[in-house]
Amino acid sequence: MKIVVVGVTDYTAGLVRELVERGHQVAVFDDTKEGVEKLEAELDVTGAVVDLLNFDGLEEFGFSKADVLVLAHRDDTVNIVLSMYAKMVNIPKTLVVSKSRRIAEVLSRLNLASSVVTIGDVIEKKLLSALSGVELIELPGDYVVASLDTRAIVHLVGLTIADFRDKWRLSVLKLVNRDGSLKEPVDDYVIKEGDVLVVLGERFRVEELLP
Known part of the structure; x- marks a missing residue:
């Protein structure tokens, strides 16, 4: 998966390291050049020091070819403008880190971001969850309830519920269809792109199926 990260900060640097370790192609x-050059020297990433509001300049580095865009610039104005541009050029998934909960709410309501994280949240963890299509609720004994979004975990598409359960040893509690309706997870149901599975099981089994 090709992931473009805009804005180098302590938390995005940690995110980039994790994404590279997972085998993603990261730009x-x-x-400003300092953070970009540091990551280029340390990791196998593509760096671009560019005027972020010059769309032609962005495209010289393949901006719109991203599968996922993470907007975490220090200036929320840049994040807002680029979220609008990302929608215009049909980038499939945009995640935004904002300093303002109000801006986060507006971006979500205008459907300009797939997920918005605000400063003060556990940013790196939340971004990784959003990128991987998994949200977790911790339970005692290292068990979790997890929601699995097949738009990100595409290798689940085409499996039946029985196939999924047998392969990963996770219980499917509920299934949310693409239209938002709830469906009972019967064994012969074939998982479709856009479905969300709500599952229960051991944390390590959920981590095994992450992209």
Whole structure:
């Protein structure tokens, strides 16, 4: 998966390291060179120091070819403008880190971001969850309830519920269809792109199926 990260900060640097370790193709964009050059020297990433509001300049580095865009610039104005541009060029998934909960709410309501994280949240963990299509609720004994979004975990598409359960040893509690309706997870149901599975099981089994 090709992931573009805009804005180099302590938390996005940690995110980039984790994404590279997972085998993703990562490009880092910023309008200052220090953080970009540091990540390029340390990791196998593509760096672009560019005017972030010059769309032609962005496209010279393949901005719109991203499968996922992470907007975490220090200036929320840049994040807002680029979220609108990302929608215009049909980038499939956009995640935004904002300093303002109000801006986060607006971006979500206008459908300009797939997920918005605000400063003060556990940012790196939340971004990784959003990227991987998994949200977790911790339970005692290292068990979790997890929601699995097949738009991100595409290798689940085409499996039956029985196939999924047998392969990963996870119980499917509920199934949310693409239209938002709830469906009972019967064994012969074939998982479709856009479905969300709510599952119960051991944490390590959920982690095994992450992309």
